[in-house]
Amino acid sequence: MKGAILFALIAFMPAAFAERAASIDYEFVARPASVPTEYDGAGLRFLAIKAIDGSKVDAALWPGSSTIIISVHGSGETFHANPNAFLAKGLAEKGYAVLAINTRQSGPRVNTDNFLEVRRDIEAAVYTARALGYRSLVIQGHSLGNIQVQYYAANNWEPDIKAVVLTGMFGNLPWKSRHVLVQNEDNWAQLFEVSMKNLREGKTSDVMPVQMNWITGQKVPMTAQHFLTYRWENSSTADGTYWIRRIPRPILMVRDDGDTIVQAFEPPMLLSAARSAGSLVPGIKYVNLPNSKRGPAEHYFINNREALIETVAGWLKEQKL
DSSP states (O other): OEEEEEEEEEOSSOGGGOEEEEEEEEEEEOOOTTSOGGGOOTTOEEEEEEOTTSOEEEEEEEOOSSEEEEEEOOTBOOTTSTTHHHHHHHHHHTTOEEEEEOOTTBGGGTTOSOHHHHHHHHHHHHHHHHHTTOOEEEEEEETHHHHHHHHHHHHOOOTTEEEEEEESOOSBHHHHIIIIIIOOHHHHHHHHHHHHHHHHTTOTTSBOSSOEEOTTSOEEOOBHHHIIIIIOTTTOOOBHHHHGGGOOSOEEEEEETTBSSSOTTHHHHHHHHHTSTTOOOSOEEEEEEOOSOOBGGGGGTTTOHHHHHHHHHHHHHHTTO
């Protein structure tokens, strides 16, 4: 099965000769070899979607009721990585449809993307879901996907987008990158200098010779377009405290209490912004799932799988979805 969603028709000639300016295309495809067998489930199908700018979006569809969850993964992850993998399967078992996607920062493309362009991947999934007949949509994003989802939901107010679910959500990524993840002003200055050089030379998609030094000792390669649109405070748009208050839909936030990647003070930053005067958010709920364990693995709800599924499903039911 193959489909296309048309976005614009330019009539240079009579209507019978109208030309297509752009479209979102999708087709059902064979199971990708990279998808593990534990991701299997009843009715699971795979898609290849082409975003409006031509970028390929791999996806998996769990069929279900009239409500579909668009699932967006974290930094460098995939739709079959946790927690999105077990959350999708768990929600599907409760009757929800899930369309889980790989964005343009998945896998080896991590830290190479332009934040402003990821919205096209989410947009492609949203329009594909509509083309498949779904009229009630929920958008869910984990970790880095949380800010991508916030940005999309704050700028797309279509009435069929009913709610937003954020898991493992940080607060202000540019601030966090500089003061928590890097904590090295010399490295920070070098990243900006090389990023600006690449910007002026039209090489924003090239991996830079200087890498981001994390406090863990890890060195992270990245492009200028990633640094400038995600990390650099003066140009980044990846600040959730700005976008969350502009989302005119109910929001659920869930954090694992053992998570050492997203600090305990970060979700309350978002909660405070969403509840501030003039916020468009009609209602927001924050759940911090108890966990006696601590570590980076808890960022993925490894020891809180059922609790996460039940929390999300329960809240969706409260929203009558």
